[in-house]
Amino acid sequence: LIKDSGFRVNRSSFLDLVTLLIKKEGHNGRAISKNSLVQQLLRARDNFGVLFVANKEGFGLGWVINKLQKTPPSRIPRIKNKEDLMSLLQTLLLQDLVSDLAYKKGIHLSSSFKRDIKTNYKNIIYNEYVSFLLNNVKKPDSSAVLQKYENSILKGLLLTPPRVVFSEIRVFDEGVALLLQKRIGEGVSFDELLLEYGGSVKEPLTQGKNNPLMDAAFSLNVGEISSLVYNKRSFSFLRVEAFLASEPALFEGVYSQLERELVLIKQETIKDSLFVSLLQKYPVVVDSSVVGF
Numbered sequence: 001l002i003k004d005s006g007f008r009v010n011r012s013s014f015l016d017l018v019t020l021l022i023k024k025e026g027h028n029g030r031a032i033s034k035n036s037l038v039q040q041l042l043r044a045r046d047n048f049g050v051l052f053v054a055n056k057e058g059f060g061l062g063w064v065i066n067k068l069q070k071t072p073p074s075r076i077p078r079i080k081n082k083e084d085l086m087s088l089l090q091t092l093l094l095q096d097l098v099s100d101l102a103y104k105k106g107i108h109l110s111s112s113f114k115r116d117i118k119t120n121y122k123n124i125i126y127n128e129y130v131s132f133l134l135n136n137v138k139k140p141d142s143s144a145v146l147q148k149y150e151n152s153i154l155k156g157l158l159l160t161p162p163r164v165v166f167s168e169i170r171v172f173d174e175g176v177a178l179l180l181q182k183r184i185g186e187g188v189s190f191d192e193l194l195l196e197y198g199g200s201v202k203e204p205l206t207q208g209k210n211n212p213l214m215d216a217a218f219s220l221n222v223g224e225i226s227s228l229v230y231n232k233r234s235f236s237f238l239r240v241e242a243f244l245a246s247e248p249a250l251f252e253g254v255y256s257q258l259e260r261e262l263v264l265i266k267q268e269t270i271k272d273s274l275f276v277s278l279l280q281k282y283p284v285v286v287d288s289s290v291v292g293f
Contacts, residue, residue, distance in 0.1 A: 001097040002090050005054040009089070013051050017061075018082045020044055034073040041065050054093055067092040133270050140262040146251065148258050153248050163204035163244040164217045169197045170236045177235035181228050190225055190239050204244050213238065 021040060041061050050058035068076065071092075079085055107113055152158045167190070171177050183193065193199070207214045216226045217238050226238040 001101070002054075002094060005093070005097055006056070007052060007054045007090065007093065009052040009086070010050050013048050014085075015082075016048065017044075017051065018085055021079060021085065022081065034068065034071075034076050037076070037079070038065060038068050041068070052089060052093075054097075059093070064089070064092065067095070130271065130274065133274070134267045137263055137266045137270070139259060140266075144262060145255060145258045148262060149251050149254065152258075158249045158254055159246040160249050161206040162218075162246055163206050164214070165201065165204050165241045165244065166217045167194055167199060167201045167239045167241060168213070168236050169193055169199035170234050171197060172234050174235060177228055180235075180237060184225060184237060190237075193237075201241060 021037070042065060045061045045065065048061045051060050051064065053059070077084060077088055077091070079088060102108065149158065169180065169190075171180065180193065180197070184190065205214060205217075207218050212229050212231045213236060216229045217240055220226055220238070220240045222240050222242060224240055226236075229236045229238065
């Protein structure tokens, strides 16, 4: 279809667009997002004439922008060179060519097409209406957020995880690390070694996944020194200084989280009660003689 349409780009305009999107804007080698792409085209629209011709018609940036705005981001191919841009233009054109051909062949008059259109139309209307309701849910009052916070605290929720405070000596040479291990084994003061090797006491940290330092620290007792710990091209020795127990999170620190949870609860309530509320607003009378009960 592309070939039959006589598709041909205006080389000058096409190369100018390549320069704008890829070279001038510094996007060479990187994907351009839909929003970024549309914004760049909008800014440049008045400086471009015909971009390509097909079926004896000229197409410019306005047509491209209109097509992109109607296309989901996931369906816009990555643009990192002039070949990708050419592919994008041909893909957008092909959509119109296929649509025109389908109408010429009367596909839109078939019963299956009409059925699909009706089904999709109802789904689109329903989904848009539900989205409208959900997006217009107001944020809860701060008193409601505070009440949820207090209830969560009473239930033992919203607690900060246990944390550990430890001193660390870190080196980046295995030979130095083995020497440190020997000196610790010989009873050299850890505090003395901290000063000698520039070690320090770390801020309280929580246990995380795939973190050898935290795994080692939480396996020790207060005052105990770890064995050699290898951690991403470095070598460490730890001494636990203290463990900090879980405690309630500060209200300010979890306010946004609780606010989102209350909004989600309201949204779920709207979705669950939508059918009933619509029946109350628009009473439906069922003719039992036709339905059969």
